[in-house]
Amino acid sequence: xxxxxxxxxxxxxxxxxxxxYHVVLHINAAQAEAWTLREVVDRWHQLCKGSPLxxxxxxxxxxxxxxxxxLEEVAAEWRARLMDISWFMRMLNESIxxxxxxxxxxxxxxxxxxxxxxALLDERALAACMAYVDLxxxxxxxxxxxxxxxxxxxxxxISAAQNDKQPQQLFPFAGNPREPMPVGLPFQxxxxxxxxxxxxxxLREDKRGAIDEQLPPIxxxxxxxxxxxxxxNRNFxxxxxxLVGAAHSMxxxxxxxxxxxxxxxxxxxxxxxxPTIS
Numbered sequence: 493x494x495x496x497x498x499x500x501x502x503x504x505x506x507x508x509x510x511x512x513y514h515v516v517l518h519i520n521a522a523q524a525e526a527w528t529l530r531e532v533v534d535r536w537h538q539l540c541k542g543s544p545l546x547x548x549x550x551x552x553x554x555x556x557x558x559x560x561x562x563l564e565e566v567a568a569e570w571r572a573r574l575m576d577i578s579w580f581m582r583m584l585n586e587s588i589x590x591x592x593x594x595x596x597x598x599x600x601x602x603x604x605x606x607x608x609x610x611a612l613l614d615e616r617a618l619a620a621c622m623a624y625v626d627l628x629x630x631x632x633x634x635x636x637x638x639x640x641x642x643x644x645x646x647x648x649x650i651s652a653a654q655n656d657k658q659p660q661q662l663f664p665f666a667g668n669p670r671e672p673m674p675v676g677l678p679f680q681x682x683x684x685x686x687x688x689x690x691x692x693x694x695l696r697e698d699k700r701g702a703i704d705e706q707l708p709p710i711x712x713x714x715x716x717x718x719x720x721x722x723x724x725n726r727n728f729x730x731x732x733x734x735l736v737g738a739a740h741s742m743x744x745x746x747x748x749x750x751x752x753x754x755x756x757x758x759x760x761x762x763x764x765x766x767p768t769i770s
Contacts, residue, residue: 493661495584498535500524500575502663504618504677507628508643514625516612517577518663524575529567536570539583581607608729613737613745615669615678616714616764620721621736622677623688624728630692631726638688646688653685668713683710691725715766724763731763732756738765 496503500523504516527535533546541547545563549555555563573579585607612618626646629635638646645662652659658681665684666676677684687708707718716724724731735742735754739761746754 495580495587497661498538498574499580500527501577501580503645503661504663505622505625505645507625507641507645509628509632509634514628516618516622516625517580519575519577521575524571527571529564532567532571532574533563535574536567577609581609610732610734610736611745613735613741614764616716616738617736617741617760618677619679619684619687619710619714620716620724620728620764622684623691624725626688627692627695627725630695636696638685638692646685649681650685653681679710683708683713687711691722694722695725716764717767720763731759736760736764740765 500520502518502520504518506515545559612621626644629641635641639650641647648659658664664676665679665681666674667680669678687710690708733755742757742760
């Protein structure tokens with residue numbers, strides 16, 4: 493949480509498991525672009541030593557025009573890193589590895605590999621991925637309900653919702669899309685909580701294959717088949733690769749990136765694209 497506050501990144505969902513973790517992030521580019529030079533330097537110094545020039549600047553020593561121009565050039569790179577998920581994961585994984593190695597009294601690699609990431613292109617992909625992450629402990633049979641799922645964003649959100657609040661450390665729910673749209677997740681908080689609760693119940697072993705007739709309204713708004721939704725809750729990570737969203741969203745991004753095709757587009761078309769009207 494503290495690391496994300498240094499970066500221009502908002503935490504949408506997370507789940508910390510025994511041997512891995514998941515996190516859904518929102519890149520707040522507007523926030524990073526609005527930072528002053530002082531804010532960029534102060535934030536970077538919370539992560540690294542910086543440079544002799546940035547240290548002098550932080551001590552309020554006077555820099556001449558050439559030195560200031562040089563610092564601004566370096567700070568532009570730092571600003572870009574502070575809204576870069578790869579840099580965030582690098583810092584997060586490094587800090588976890590150092591702590592674990594200290595506890596175990598050893599050195600060397602802690603993580604088996606770097607990290608895997610997926611770009612979520614639309615509301616359906618976002619909702620599916622967040623629910624997949626929040627339901628990790630239930631799928632792993634470590635918890636029976638979302639509110640008893642320790643070390644998850646859903647547990648934190650439910651606890652705050654009981655006091656009619658949203659946790660300050662998490663990206664807030666801003667309600668369904670509208671104009672003007674406030675900054676936040678494009679769902680109603682209550683709708684999402686009901687969705688995760690319903691999904692968690694259906695994922696239980698004694699409820700396999702059972703679909704409650706009382707579907708959460710958000711399922712209908714997102715136009716997702718409930719059976720497809722439960723499949724996504726079990727297989728989101730394994731079925732999708734770098735880009736996730738409705739097929740038309742993926743084709744649009746592929747065109748922007750100059751790619752002719754992307755892996756997983758057929759699954760996106762089947763599970764995340766709205767039904768066609770004939």
